[in-house]
Amino acid sequence: MDKNKNYIELEKLCRELGVDIFGVADIKEIKQDFLIADKILAKVDRAICFGSRLTHGILEELADTPDRLYYHHYKTVNAFLDQAALRLGNYIQDKGYLALPIAASQIVDWDKLKGHLSHKRIGYLAGLGWIGRNNLLVHKTLGSQFRLVTVLTDMPLKTDKPIKDGCGPCRACIEVCPAKAIKPDPEDFNLQLCFAKLKEFQNAHLVDQYVCGLCLKCCKGRG
Numbered sequence: 001m002d003k004n005k006n007y008i009e010l011e012k013l014c015r016e017l018g019v020d021i022f023g024v025a026d027i028k029e030i031k032q033d034f035l036i037a038d039k040i041l042a043k044v045d046r047a048i049c050f051g052s053r054l055t056h057g058i059l060e061e062l063a064d065t066p067d068r069l070y071y072h073h074y075k076t077v078n079a080f081l082d083q084a085a086l087r088l089g090n091y092i093q094d095k096g097y098l099a100l101p102i103a104a105s106q107i108v109d110w111d112k113l114k115g116h117l118s119h120k121r122i123g124y125l126a127g128l129g130w131i132g133r134n135n136l137l138v139h140k141t142l143g144s145q146f147r148l149v150t151v152l153t154d155m156p157l158k159t160d161k162p163i164k165d166g167c168g169p170c171r172a173c174i175e176v177c178p179a180k181a182i183k184p185d186p187e188d189f190n191l192q193l194c195f196a197k198l199k200e201f202q203n204a205h206l207v208d209q210y211v212c213g214l215c216l217k218c219c220k221g222r223g
Contacts, residue, residue: 002156003156003157003158004158006155006158007157007158010022010024010088010155010157013087013088014050014084014088017084017087018052018080018084019050019051019052019084020050020051020052020142020146021050021051021128021139021142021146022048022049022050023048023049023123023126023127023128023160024047024049024126024157024158024159025046025047025049025122025123025126025159025160026045026046026125026159027045027047027122027125027152030121030122030125031045033118034116034117035108035109035114035115035116035117036100036116036117036152040100043098043154044098044100044152044153045154046152046153046154046155046157046159047117047125047126047151047152047153048088048126048150048153048157049119049122049123049126049148049150050081050084051081051123051139051146051148051149052077052080052081052084052146052147053142053145053146054073054146054147054216055073056145058070059213059217060217062214062217064178065201065206065214066201066206066207066211066212066213066214068206068207070207070211070213071209071211074105074147074209074211074213075209077104077147078104078105078147078149081104081147081148081149082101082103082149085101085104085149085150085151086101088101089101089151092151092155095155097153097154098152098154098155099151099155100151100152100153101149101150101151102116102117102119102152103115103116103149104119104147104148104149105147113191113195119148119149119150120136120137120148122148122150123137123148124137124162124163125162126159126160127160127161127163128148128163129163129165130162130163130164130165130166130167132166132167132173132186132219133167133170133171133173133174133182133184133185133186133189134177134189134215134216134219135181135186135189135194136215136216136219138167138219138221139221140163140165140221141221142221143216143219143220143221144215144216144219145216145217145219145220145221171184172218172219173215173218173219175218176214176215176217176218177194177214177215178197178212178214179193179196180193181193181194182215195210197212198211198212
């Protein structure tokens with residue numbers, strides 16, 4: 001089947017489901033890092049990555065800590081993406097191909113803070129943005145104000161390419177980070193400081209999961 005035609009069909013379906021950003025990554029060089037059964041990894045070489053924007057009003061309501069409103073919104077967007085990934089996976093399966101939807105937010109290795117795979121890394125390979133100083137994917141118009149989900153497949157699909165871009169002179173996330181985990185060089189991001197602050201927020205019963213949202217609030221892209 002035609003790779004371009006398949007790509008167009010899947011993107012059209014995702015847009016109809018309400019998805020805001022869409023891309024496809026070639027994962028042949030990175031799939032060995034996934035926490036997925038080898039028998040599945042041997043079959044898949046494409047990852048469909050798509051996302052849904054977060055609501056500006058929810059983010060603007062944040063002050064200097066996460067709150068219950070943001071936490072509920074975070075869960076709602078993740079649930080929406082999981083449902084969209086299920087719909088897309090079923091569509092692909094009905095076409096006779098393998099599909100494996102990966103949850104938008106699910107930690108399976110708490111020692112290394114890893115999920116089955118990195119949606120951020122796949123989103124980068126799928127051309128959805130660059131890795132910012134905040135250690136998140138940054139889209140050119142949405143900034144980091146979105147969530148991602150991934151569907152692995154063996155369906156023939158054209159692939160997108162990484163964007164050669166960056167945060168430029170913007171330092172907004174450095175200034176607002178309550179953990180002081182964000183540095184001028186993206187490679188110096190301190191994950192342990194960030195995670196310690198997330199645990200502090202949870203222990204204070206501000207939220208029931210390790211979330212913050214403050215660096216998302218200020219990261220609005222260049223659109």
